[in-house]
Amino acid sequence: MTPLFRLFRKPWIWSWLAAFVVWFLTIMVTLGASALGLSQAALTFAAFSVIVGIGQMFVITLGPGNIDLSVPATMTLAGTVALKLMNVENGMILPGLLVAIVIGLVVGLGNYALIKALRIPPIIATLSMSFIVQSAAIWTNRGLRIKPPSVLAEFTTSSTLGVPNVAIVALLISLLAWFLLEKTIYGRWISAIGQSMPAARMAGIPVDGTRFVTYLFCAVLASVAGYLLACFSGGAALNMGSEYLLMSIAVVVIGGTAVAGGDSNVPGIWGASLFMFLVVSMLNTYGLGAGIRLIMTGLIIISVIMLAGGRRAGMR
């Protein structure tokens, strides 16, 4: 009784429940025959949302107003440049990954420079940055689609023991994130900064350093996600990240992270990512038109947050 009760007080439980209900409703159409296929697909595509979502979650934890809108553009730039560099050669996989990470670092640096040096609110700073990054992506190869190296393409599209490889990568990143948040000083610091920046400063926390690292982390995760996605879908496209703007925010908040900052959780990201994929699949499966589908998606998001967020305090 009590453990169950305590489980229901976890902020992330609702996204998992919602994901499960939607999954169940979807497989019922085929009386369960699609269970395996659907689960695998869900794990595969949720993985990308999880990776970008975790980065976004760290940023959102920094407190009200902190958000990274440059995620899609960073994904695109990292994907295009890395694939161009690798040029279908298996030997270049590691340099490609390195370049993607460096791009993430540069974008993160740019973001924080704008936020700190020019005091531009993060939402606008990262938006402006994303325009520049997007232009850079266009400029580098004018939208030509280059194929990923065969080993990478193979790796990202196959499974190990029935679990998609990308999902395993996302799981490892989630574990790292969980560890950072729960067990390290850094995790305490970002939570403290999210609750009150002046208080964090006066408690001796290196506020700027911590925020800087967090923006770097988010941008690097976005570029890693872009790298993987480009390999998974057989080449980088200029618009490949656009979906992940709303997605990265939605999975964070549906997952039970406080939008007002200071409180985050990793399991919720998974629940929410699975949910966001499954809900579209469910509505597609039931053959609903685009209009109805959008309305249902919206209403479901609101109901989940109503169930989950009713009692928790939040600024917004």
Added chain:
Amino acid sequence: ETSAKKIALSNNYAGNSWRQAMLTSWGKVTGEAVKAGTVAAADPFTTAENQATEQAAQIQNMILQGYDAIVLNAASPTALNGAVKEACDAGIIVVSFDGIVTEPCAWRIAVNFKEMGRSEVEYLSKKLPDGGNLLEIRGLAGVFVDDEISAGIHEGVKQFPQFKIAGSVHGDWAQDVAQKAVAGILPSLPDIAGVVTQGGDGYGAAQAIAATDRKMPIIIMGNREDELKWWKEQKDAKSYETMSVSIAPGVSTLAFWVAQQILDGKEVKKDLVVPFLRIDQDNLETNLANTQAGGVANVEYTQADAIKVIESAK
């Protein structure tokens, strides 16, 4: 005589390879035209996001800048009418292509999107006389090209009732979105005989289907190189057969020449039609050879082509 005339390209989106190819073609053809002194300038302008309001502002700026003609790929067939009307009132020639506008004072170089959708089903009916289930991949909801092609496909299904649309997803013309949407609906679908697309989503669908143990259906392809290449591989390996329909991005150059002809005082009908680009099993290799790696199958137009199109419309 148009050597003193200035032409602007108003483009609403640059975020995919088709648009990039379109801009490249424009740059190539108009660059030569400017050098040859045919026109004084041919500047391309692009908005950051696919938004009618921003493009309307862009057109209004072009009016201020004193261009003589505006070549327009519109974000919306109707939402730019206000701005287009103001341009016309200012004595500017407006030629729309691909994404055309309904404002009567503008010229339209249109593709018959409905016919494009219908022809896909017609093709399938030849390959699959017994019919079967179809999966439809649509574009971006609320955009008119999506609505037109889809209407054509549904018309085709009515014409060939042996087909049934078993599922329909929106791929937003982005191949990763298409891949995701298809992967999500696929487990719940019965056997699929064919996939009808709007061009550009074929490879994503193929990827999603390849990830399952289903038999590969006939996927109608678009004109991106990766689609054609995949088709070629399948053709070589297991004599896979399909076709590809699309619009050549080089149509922007046709629009350029048409605008130039109008400026030159030629009588041109308001509605011109360009054929869509179709690739079949037998001319796949030639087309693939002409396509840049990672690019889009393309056709560029010359002044003579434009004159021919104008003449034939009369």
Added chain:
Amino acid sequence: MTFRLSSDALRLAIPALSLTLLLAAVFWLQPRAMSYVGLNLLFNLAVPIALATIAQMIVMAVNDLDLSMGAFVSFVACVTATFLRDAPVIGVLILAGAIATYAGLGVVIYLRNLPSIVVTLGMSFVWGGLAVLLLPAPGGQAPDWVRWLMTVKPPLAPMAIVASIVIALVAHLLVMRSSLGVLMRGIGGNQRSVERAGWSIVGARASAYGLAGLFAVLAGIALVGLTTSADANIALRYTLLSIAGVILGGGEFIGGRVSPIGAVIGALTLTLAGSFLSFLRISPDWQIGAQGAILIIVLALRLMLNRLEKREKRR
């Protein structure tokens, strides 16, 4: 005592100065813009953005953020181009219902203590879906009176300028001078104290959201008046534009610090920045990036002037 500018006045001086600088640059690049017609062309599309910015600003005044603004304005545009023209009574009812829904959202967000970002994110799907249902393909037509209103040519100044001034003044009266405005900003500053003074927070939040809904509806109608027809995605950009407009105009995300006149100026600045860029004729590869750069420059200007303000205060 030395003369001291109030912080409200300074909050306004900064965006006004950015706008002036940008306008000077545009006139220098394109002298043709310096005319009745030219100003109208430069600014008329800023009118709906200004209205949407005011709507966003009201939501921000009570410490919330509306991520559904763009979708909602698109929805209103669809209603305007269809029902409001063909069946005005039903059209008006739908729009009134939409405003009521906004007010209801304000209540639900407060009562259930929900993050407004998520609720409005969800609502953006709902409005988008409704818009697609109304207009699966672009179309419809603006009612004649709307078209007339947006294209009328008043003497002296073009409609775009007149409308902007009227919007700024009305919003200023509502938000900065009226009791309701004080109440809304008070909630943004310290909700608990407003509650302790015996006000109904539910009522105040409902009015704030309702008012925001009203301005957003006006934005949708004005937009259709300019474009003559609508589509389901017509104003999606307005979400970010409106937030950027509020910030450019000196507003802040939390704490109820907003400035309606600043917000209108912010919207004008954003629109003008776009024009400025096209007059510069940058290579198409970098046209998108330049939009980011100009946002950065305008905001950096704000920072510079903010420093001045601080120095002013310290004296």
Added chain:
Amino acid sequence: MQAGMAGSMDDVLKAVIAVDGAKVSFGAVRALDGVTLRVMPGECVGLVGHNGAGKSTIVSVINGGLTPHEGSVASDGERLERYGINAARARGVRCVFQELSLCPNISIVENTRIMHRHLGGFGWRRRAAKIIETSLDAVFPGHGIDSSRAVGDLSIAERQMVEIAMAFSDSGIAPRLVILDEPTSSLDASLARQMLDHVRRFIAAGGSVIFISHILHEILETADRIVVMKDGRVVAERPAQGFDHHGLVEAMGTVAKEETGQRSVRELSTAPLILSHQAKGLPFAARKGEIIGLAGLAGHGQTELLLALHAAQSSNWLPERDPLVTFVAGDRRLNGVFELWSILRNFSIASLGDLSRRGLILAGEEETKGADWKRRIEIRTPDMDNRILSLSGGNQQKVLFARALATRAPVVLMDDPMRGVDVGTKQEVYAIIREEAARGRTFIWYSTEMDEVRLCDRVYVFREGRITTELAGDAVNETSIIAASFEGAAA
């Protein structure tokens, strides 16, 4: 003798507000355990008690913000069934809350509009300005506050002045009962004096006041009757003449012995210099083991100096193994507590470096150290894992103290940290400070309370943002500090 036997029928009839047997609990915490309190017209009731005794809670009940789970509220002999904020305000009940309860983003005039609901209609700005200015002039003559300024631009003392004036202001419904919950905590002596004088005038004119303060002499000289609370109950209730300082402390159940200004003069001028700073005015320097006071009128630059010292000595970019300074906040809502966190996490945040290995937090050590400090400074909570907000204000402040003292930083900066801390706790903290100073820690202490300043070895007096005087040894006494504080003004 106006309030004789509590509970007589007569009293209930006359009482402005009578709370009978109020019980309130927050979860497991019994904040009020059957409190009966009456306030007569023309009477000032002093309310004292240790931190967490329930004073603020009874205030919330009277003010209508909290409905007691049991018990009743009556006014003018009439039992009020549906008592709420609006009913209370309609009866002239006004409240000054401990924490800032004005809206910082809007002007004083606009705040007045919010406080007085019925003020609306055309031309309200003019009326509101008149109301608040009249009241400010009455309570704090010569205040010099412009009512069109935004509250956020005011100093903390000015805000408190506005808030007090707001409570006494009359916009049609005259204030009958004004509740002051620690109103003087940020005011310096002269402003506090002005306020207390006004309270007496208000009482003389027939108004009633409930006055809560941890500064006992204020209570003793201002209140007519003193109610002592302890653990959610009233434990003593007598006319003010019936108490003296010692008796009051005893009634509150504080065991700590009183030490009034016993300060052994220590010779530290040879101790090594540990910190120096070029402030405005005289140079600032601190030696190892010194307790340095920052005195002067409130808001004259003391906090700014502390912030500057902190900023100069701690890095914003890189973590530091051995920070030189640590900070105890006075404005705990603004820069003290982390509201989402447990008490333990709030406590340990500043010393995580010592509680971790290679960036990994050692949960066991964190808990041990937390338990240790809970015992040392008696944080009243059953469990350090409870949320920090479940503590009363004074106990939260103790946690902030523990946070700073638990670090290894040799210099402790204190920004008027004893605001709202009860007498017993204060004595304990003073003892700890002395003990730590003896071991070589340096304390730099801004305080608005003279008793505290007198505990310091050396005092810098501030005036208009600059250090004007340095006092040491026997010169550290009330007369010379006050003289130094007003030096500039007299000139």
